[in-house]
Amino acid sequence: xKTIVFTGGGSAGHVTPNIALMHKLKELGWEIKYIGSATGxxxxxxxxxxxxxxxxxxxxxxxxxxxxxxxxxxxxxxxVYESYRLLRRLKPAIVFSKGGFxxxxxxxxxxxxxxxxxxxxxxxxxxxxxxxxxPLATKVCVTFPESMQHVNKEKAVLTGLPIREHIxxxxxxxxxxxxxxxxxxxxxxxxxxxxxxxVINQAVxxxxxxxxxxxxxxxxxxxxxxxxxxxGTRGYKQFEYLNEELPDVLAITDLVISRAxxxxxxxxxxxxxxxxxxxxxxxxxxxxxxxxxxSFQKAGYADVMQEDELTAESLQTRLExxxxxxxxxxxxxxxxxxSDAVAAIVKLIESYSLSR
Numbered sequence: 001x002k003t004i005v006f007t008g009g010g011s012a013g014h015v016t017p018n019i020a021l022m023h024k025l026k027e028l029g030w031e032i033k034y035i036g037s038a039t040g041x042x043x044x045x046x047x048x049x050x051x052x053x054x055x056x057x058x059x060x061x062x063x064x065x066x067x068x069x070x071x072x073x074x075x076x077x078x079x080v081y082e083s084y085r086l087l088r089r090l091k092p093a094i095v096f097s098k099g100g101f102x103x104x105x106x107x108x109x110x111x112x113x114x115x116x117x118x119x120x121x122x123x124x125x126x127x128x129x130x131x132x133x134x135p136l137a138t139k140v141c142v143t144f145p146e147s148m149q150h151v152n153k154e155k156a157v158l159t160g161l162p163i164r165e166h167i168x169x170x171x172x173x174x175x176x177x178x179x180x181x182x183x184x185x186x187x188x189x190x191x192x193x194x195x196x197x198x199v200i201n202q203a204v205x206x207x208x209x210x211x212x213x214x215x216x217x218x219x220x221x222x223x224x225x226x227x228x229x230x231x232g233t234r235g236y237k238q239f240e241y242l243n244e245e246l247p248d249v250l251a252i253t254d255l256v257i258s259r260a261x262x263x264x265x266x267x268x269x270x271x272x273x274x275x276x277x278x279x280x281x282x283x284x285x286x287x288x289x290x291x292x293x294x295s296f297q298k299a300g301y302a303d304v305m306q307e308d309e310l311t312a313e314s315l316q317t318r319l320e321x322x323x324x325x326x327x328x329x330x331x332x333x334x335x336x337x338x339s340d341a342v343a344a345i346v347k348l349i350e351s352y353s354l355s356r
Contacts, residue, residue, distance in 0.1 A: 002353060003031040005090060005115075006051075007106040008098025009042035013122060013263035018098050019049060020162035024346050033090055035083060037102040048243075054090075056082040058102040076105055083109025093353035094118065096345075097137075099130045107133040116352050120345070122161060122262035123288035124295060125150050138352050141345055143262055144295055157348065160341035161266040168271070170247030178245055179237040179252070181216045186254035186323065189273075190219045191264060199307055200257065200278060201225055207312035212236060214320070218249050255322055257315075260289035260304075265296060269336070274329035275302035276322050278310060300332030 004025060008014040022032050036042040038055035046053045057078040083106045087095070095110045095117045097103040110117045120141040121130050134140055140151045141159040148156050181187060188211075192200045201221050204211065208230070211217060216235040221227075223240045230236060242249060256268050260279040268275050277296060279289030296302040303322050305314065322329070 001029055001031050002093040003033060003090060004349065004353070005033045005035055005087065005092040005095045005106070005110075006098070007035045007095065007103045008100050009036045009040040009102040010100035011261070012041055012045065013261045014098045014100035014103075015042045015045045016164060016263055017120065017122065017162040018096070019045070019166075020164045020342050021096065021345055021349075022049065022051060023165065024342050025349070028346070028350075033092065035086060035102075035106050040100075040102060042100075042102070045243075054086055056086070056102070056105060058105060079105030080108045080112075084112050087113045087115060094349055096120070096349065097130075097133060098122075099127055099133075101129050104129050104132050107136050111136045118345070118348055118352065120159075120162075121147060121151070123147075124291040125286075125288060127286070127288065139348055141341075141348065143266070143341075144292075146291075146295060157344070158339075159344040159348075160338050161262060162341045162345060163267055163270050167247050167250065167267050170249070170251030172248070172251040174245075175248035175250075175252035178248060179216070179218055181235070181237070181252065185214065185216045185235065187252050188215045188217050188255045188257060188319065189249060189253040190217060190221075190257045192220065192222055192259060197222070197259065197278075198225075199310060200259075201227075203310050203312050203315045204257075205230065207316055208233070208236060210316060211319070214323075215255075218253070255319065255326065257319070260293040260296070262288075262292050265292060265302070269296070269301055269333055272330050272333045274322055274326045276315075276318055277302045277304050278307055279304070281307045299336070301329060301336075 006018045008018055032051050034046045034051050035054045035056055037058045043053055057075045087109050092115055095115050097107055097117060097119045107117050116138040118139045119130055119133055119137045122143050124144045124146050139157055140155045141157050143161045190204055212235045219238045220242060221238055226238050250271055253273055256273045256275045258264055258277055260277045277293040279293045293304045297304045305318055
């Protein structure tokens with residue numbers, strides 16, 4: 001039985017595509033291991049999958065000044081040593097990295113052990129962790145066609161994004177029951193990312209009575225962001241975060257308001273949910289979500305609103321337009337010509353691990 005080690009963390013988007021691959025590889029008889037951060041979101045997600053999880057020390061890679069920048073290089077060095085020793089013990093045939101700061105020590109440890117590495121980049125341009133790791137990789141899988149120009153042509157492979165099969169299995173009856181909704185009004189799902197978005201939360205709640213005249217709203221508002229005074233409001237259901245229940249909620253969803261992280265928007269694309277994307281601004285990110293959103297807008301999958309345009313009134317106007325034109329967005333999604341990302345990546349994994 002061959003062993004594969006997965007790595008990636010820092011956000012759910014760096015973890016959930018790995019799960020789609022894990023399920024397929026398990027069916028093919030692979031033994032799965034995961035190396036991640038002891039304190040990252042990946043630990044809880046992976047342990048729920050029943051996959052052995054090995055924590056290592058890691059430091060965040062920052063593009064801005066922070067006192068932690070003086071300590072974190074030592075954490076990264078410790079993580080490289082821990083990864084090197086772990087990989088010697090686990091003896092994987094290959095390592096698959098989804099990116100995030102925890103992946104850098106694992107990729108370096110793999111190189112030191114002469115273990116081949118396949119990297120996947122979700123966004124249009126590589127993040128800092130993947131920029132460091134790509135020169136050490138055997139192959140680099142990319143999500144967007146535009147990404148091919150940002151990666152070494154000999155290494156780049158356009159695969160698309162692995163989507164969890166679980167996300168397609170939602171039951172509308174359970175979604176309506178969970179939210180205490182009915183079928184007489186359309187449902188909007190609002191997602192502000194793993195930690196929520198204060199600006200989106202405020203725009204939604206600032207115009208909630210008017211929104212509820214036309215829509216029912218499921219609001220994933222982020223940890224600690226539940227508005228107690230709105231609990232029990234008919235047609236408005238708040239959650240900090242959804243995991244197992246998310247497919248059931250998506251089954252009743254007609255429109256989505258979301259940030260523009262690649263993993264989430266590709267899942268909405270597969271499920272053919274018209275989207276209003278509000279990407280993180282350049283002040284809060286490196287601009288990857290802006291590029292993701294522009295790509296989806298160009299393809300006709302989504303409308304895009306920049307954060308500085310967002311008000312309670314502008315959100316209402318754009319939502320009404322999105323709903324009025326929903327069939328046009330759905331038609332564009334139905335006409336796409338996507339490959340099976342899971343099958344394509346699993347084929348790469350198997351081909352580059354044959355010699356070990």
